[in-house]
Structure formats: structure tokens, C-alpha cells
Amino acid sequence: MKSVITIALLLCVGSLGAAEKLKFVPLFNGKDLTGWTGEGYEVKDGAIVCTPQGKNLMTEAIYANYVLDFEFKLPPGGNNGLGIHYSGTGNPAYTGMEIQVLDDTAEKYKDLKDYQFHGSIYTMVPAKKGHLKPVGEWNLQRVTVNGDEIKVELNGTVITEAKLSELRKKFPKHEGAKRNSGHITFCGHGDAVAYRALKICELSPHANVTGAVEAGFRPLFDGRTLKGFKVPEGGEEHWIPINGILKYDGKNKDLWTEKNYKDFTLAFDWRWTMPGPIKKRPILGADGNPTGEQVDVQELDSGIYVRGSSKSQVNLWNWPVGSGEVYGYRTDGKQSAEVRAGVTPKVKADHPIGDWNRMLISVKGETLNVSLNGKEVIIDAKLPGMNAEGPIGFQHHHAAIDFANVYIRED
Structure with missing residues (x-):
């Protein structure tokens, strides 16, 4: 994952190139x-x-x-x-x-x-x-x-x-x-x-566009339109591109890419834009099983669907375990203990609510790696039975969330 983390840092520095007139x-x-x-x-x-x-x-x-x-x-x-x-x-x-x-x-x-x-x-x-x-x-x-x-x-x-x-x-x-x-x-x-x-x-967080291109990435979101996405009915009023940010108010449906992907690395920034209701959520052990202890958190939930499946979703949320978890595999009792532990984040690396986070998701075969804010949270996790290819989805789960600097490289 060292090369992936290097890319993460590359995309976080520098400044935006000449842009269209910003909108208020x-x-x-x-x-x-x-x-x-x-x-x-x-x-x-x-x-x-x-x-x-x-x-x-x-x-x-x-x-x-x-x-x-x-x-x-x-x-x-x-x-x-x-x-x-x-x-x-x-x-x-x-x-x-x-x-x-x-x-x-x-x-x-x-x-x-x-x-x-x-x-x-x-x-x-x-x-x-x-x-x-x-x-x-x-x-x-x-x-x-x-x-x-x-x-x-x-x-x-x-x-x-x-x-x-x-x-x-x-x-x-x-x-x-x-x-x-x-x-x-x-x-x-x-x-x-x-x-x-x-x-x-x-304003979106700064990104080195030239560096991203040199590293083999291309924009998945152009910062101005929903080109390349299958927009759900009425979605134009809820998935709003403005000033390089894809703003979602949490009041529509999932947003999917038109294109299918096999092996890829996805790099993007994201942040929560509204507080969430307080709910109790479980603390997990390293094996992915609940410890029996729960804590109060602001309920904020979204995620990235990988290869067209909600089961192979990389979660973005405010749960104690942290973002990066693959909930569909961790909670599947038919999966081995090794698989369930593998899709449980090694560390909670989320920034405070409202701050921008940078995530990289790397998928190769049935292997998943995820880094968040420069930390490896999922390392060589196995997702048995994951689709060989499929679209990428931005999940609707009622929370308001921003995405920016969304780049993809097909590996």
C-alpha cells in the first residue's frame, strides 16, 4: 500500500489550476x-x-x-x-x-x-x-x-x-x-x-491535477456536471455539482457510474456537511465482532459501492470502528473469521465531522485495500464472491455529504 499512500499525498498538495468563475x-x-x-x-x-x-x-x-x-x-x-x-x-x-x-x-x-x-x-x-x-x-x-x-x-x-x-x-x-x-x-x-x-x-480542497494525471489517474467527476453518472429520477436537485464539489443533501437515491470497472484505484475527498442524530453504535474488536460495549455517536452514513454491489460497500460513517469497513462482509456469518477480521478497519482514521477526509480504495481481483487520511485501514482484505466487474456507486443513506477531487485509475 505504500505506493497508494504516496498517491494520496500527491493529490492533497498543490493548488487548483485555472478554474471557471466560482459560483455563490x-x-x-x-x-x-x-x-x-x-x-x-x-x-x-x-x-x-x-x-x-x-x-x-x-x-x-x-x-x-x-x-x-x-x-x-x-x-x-x-x-x-x-x-x-x-x-x-x-x-x-x-x-x-x-x-x-x-x-x-x-x-x-x-x-x-x-x-x-x-x-x-x-x-x-x-x-x-x-x-x-x-x-x-x-x-x-x-x-x-x-x-x-x-x-x-x-x-x-x-x-x-x-x-x-x-x-x-x-x-x-x-x-x-x-x-x-x-x-x-x-x-x-x-x-x-x-x-x-x-x-x-x-471551495473544494486543493488538488494537484497535473500530478494526478501523471500518476495515471483521470477524473471520475469533472467538478461541473454529472456527466458519466446514471442520475436517479429527480437527482439533479439533490446531487449538485458546484465549484468542484459534488454536494448531496441525503434526500434522493444512490448515484452510479455509467461505466463498469474491474481492477482500479479510486481517490477522493469527502466530508459530512450536517450534524446527525445521536444513536448508540457498537464497539468492535479486531476480529470484527462486537465487544458488547456501545457508545453514543452522531449517526452519519454513506459509502462507496464497489463493482455494482451493496455488499462490497466501503463504508463512510461515524461509527466507532471508523470508515473503510465493509459491513456486508463483516456481518455475513457465512464468511470465515479471517475474512470478517480483514474487512474491519485496523484504526479509526476519520477526521472530525465537517472536515475533509481523503480516501483511496484499491481493488484487484477479490482483494481490497483502503487508506484514509494517510493511514492504512484495510490491508489486503479478501472479498470472496465479489463481482468481477461493475459500476461504482455513491451511496444514499440520508446523510448530507460532499465529495471532491474524485479520480480513478484502472489497474
């Missing part, structure tokens, strides 16, 4: 708070407005790499904030990172610390001052959160730039700085700060 989608419909959860905010004249009871209002969805555009208007002395990478619990300034939204011209704020001015990353990074419009006017702000990069542009001027890697070194105890994804949140203080025209452009 609304984050707020201008009518109600659909897609948001929290308290103390109302919709007024097409804007989200914080009320005197306003606390935190966060997106239901989880975001990783993106560009967020919005307009905001401050009342005199108004104070709010934009939380990024928020965990969903606790104070967004510390379990996420808070970008200040503040009328820092108010007399009561004359003694602010440098990291408290508008656009600063609270407690960590000061912003350039003097680019707010007068109180009561609408300001335009763009926030870019892309891998290591955080950037804030206010009315056309870059006022804040930071790198997560540097913040983690400088502020090792800051929990929010350790995160790579989370909810987007408004952090209320009871002031009537208003937001409108919110739109977001989600």
Missing part, C-alpha cells in the same frame, strides 16, 4: 430563518436583525473551505460578531473564532484592545482600522476561510489576514483555532445589528 449560493433567503438555528433574531425588511434578546444564531450546515459575502449595518455603538469554525456549543469566540462586527467609533469603545476593533479575530489578530462606513450605512464584507487562510475584506480593503497554522502555534490553548470546519454564527449582544445579502461560495 444564498445563505439567507431574505424571508425567514430557514437553514439557521438560534434565538433572539428576526427577519425585517429582507435582513436578519439582532433583537435585545439576541444571542447566537448559527447555520444548520457545517462549512469548511469557503468565501462568504454579506452586507451589514451598525446602529450607534452596535456590537455583534461573525463566528467561524464554531463547534455549535459554548462561546463561539473560543469554541470557534469570532470576527468582530462593531461600531468601534463609539465613545464607549475608546479604550478597546487592538484585537477588538471591527474585523479583528477576537483575542488573536488585530484588523486595520478606519474602513467602516458611517453608522447607519450598509457595509460590504467578504470573509475567506480556505484551509490555512483567513482573510477579511471590508468595503474593498483587506483589513485582516491570518494563517491558522501560525495561530495554533501562538495560541495553543485556543480550541477554536484548532478546528478546520464548523458552523457560521452571528454572535449577538442585544444590539440591532442587521445582515443581508448573505451568499457563500464553497
Whole structure:
């Protein structure tokens, strides 16, 4: 598997080549708070407005790499904030990172610390001052959160730039700085700060396209269309290609390739985009058998069907055993103990919910290898009776999931 892991690293580095113009989608419909959860905010004249009871209002969805555009208007002395990478619990300034939204011209704020001015990353990074419009006017702000990069542009001027890697070194105890994804949140203080025209452009993780081609891979997903896939009825509204990401909302059916494959290596990125309900799931031993102990997890489930069969599915899920398991073989009592142990992950290598993961699936004959985030989780597992060839499927199992940088090499 060493050569496979080398490919995984190759596809994870570098930057995207020249791309089509990126597309934004609304984050707020201008009518109600659909897609948001929290308290103390109302919709007024097409804007989200914080009320005197306003606390935190966060997106239901989880975001990783993106560009967020919005307009905001401050009342005199108004104070709010934009939380990024928020965990969903606790104070967004510390379990996420808070970008200040503040009328820092108010007399009561004359003694602010440098990291408290508008656009600063609270407690960590000061912003350039003097680019707010007068109180009561609408300001335009763009926030870019892309891998290591955080950037804030206010009315056309870059006022804040930071790198997560540097913040983690400088502020090792800051929990929010350790995160790579989370909810987007408004952090209320009871002031009537208003937001409108919110739109977001989600970005796929970087990939070295040239390196992938040189390694013998070709795109299975072109990043723009569903070309090459058998789209289920109504699937165009649920399997959505945008900005190099294949977004699935968990509300349709499986998506299959038109082509059949025999031996291949499939490389792709994936991540969960919505939290799941809490359920108890079993802890497994190395032999693939339940230990009798169960733990609470967020129920998130999907997978990759290999050679046209749901039985030979490489699971993507949030179970204690970790992604990479072949559930159909592990739970088949007719299989040998060796087979069942072989399809049980050697280690749980999943990144936190919301973060991007990179997986490689290698199939040769009846032998399966899987690496996840650079770790070998399935090694030379045997899948007796597996189809000799068949299509590849992206499983529908009700969970919202993103796929990106999907490449295949026929071996």
C-alpha cells in the first residue's frame, strides 16, 4: 500500500489550476430563518436583525473551505460578531473564532484592545482600522476561510489576514483555532445589528491535477456536471455539482457510474456537511465482532459501492470502528473469521465531522485495500464472491455529504 499512500499525498498538495468563475449560493433567503438555528433574531425588511434578546444564531450546515459575502449595518455603538469554525456549543469566540462586527467609533469603545476593533479575530489578530462606513450605512464584507487562510475584506480593503497554522502555534490553548470546519454564527449582544445579502461560495480542497494525471489517474467527476453518472429520477436537485464539489443533501437515491470497472484505484475527498442524530453504535474488536460495549455517536452514513454491489460497500460513517469497513462482509456469518477480521478497519482514521477526509480504495481481483487520511485501514482484505466487474456507486443513506477531487485509475 505504500505506493497508494504516496498517491494520496500527491493529490492533497498543490493548488487548483485555472478554474471557471466560482459560483455563490444564498445563505439567507431574505424571508425567514430557514437553514439557521438560534434565538433572539428576526427577519425585517429582507435582513436578519439582532433583537435585545439576541444571542447566537448559527447555520444548520457545517462549512469548511469557503468565501462568504454579506452586507451589514451598525446602529450607534452596535456590537455583534461573525463566528467561524464554531463547534455549535459554548462561546463561539473560543469554541470557534469570532470576527468582530462593531461600531468601534463609539465613545464607549475608546479604550478597546487592538484585537477588538471591527474585523479583528477576537483575542488573536488585530484588523486595520478606519474602513467602516458611517453608522447607519450598509457595509460590504467578504470573509475567506480556505484551509490555512483567513482573510477579511471590508468595503474593498483587506483589513485582516491570518494563517491558522501560525495561530495554533501562538495560541495553543485556543480550541477554536484548532478546528478546520464548523458552523457560521452571528454572535449577538442585544444590539440591532442587521445582515443581508448573505451568499457563500464553497471551495473544494486543493488538488494537484497535473500530478494526478501523471500518476495515471483521470477524473471520475469533472467538478461541473454529472456527466458519466446514471442520475436517479429527480437527482439533479439533490446531487449538485458546484465549484468542484459534488454536494448531496441525503434526500434522493444512490448515484452510479455509467461505466463498469474491474481492477482500479479510486481517490477522493469527502466530508459530512450536517450534524446527525445521536444513536448508540457498537464497539468492535479486531476480529470484527462486537465487544458488547456501545457508545453514543452522531449517526452519519454513506459509502462507496464497489463493482455494482451493496455488499462490497466501503463504508463512510461515524461509527466507532471508523470508515473503510465493509459491513456486508463483516456481518455475513457465512464468511470465515479471517475474512470478517480483514474487512474491519485496523484504526479509526476519520477526521472530525465537517472536515475533509481523503480516501483511496484499491481493488484487484477479490482483494481490497483502503487508506484514509494517510493511514492504512484495510490491508489486503479478501472479498470472496465479489463481482468481477461493475459500476461504482455513491451511496444514499440520508446523510448530507460532499465529495471532491474524485479520480480513478484502472489497474
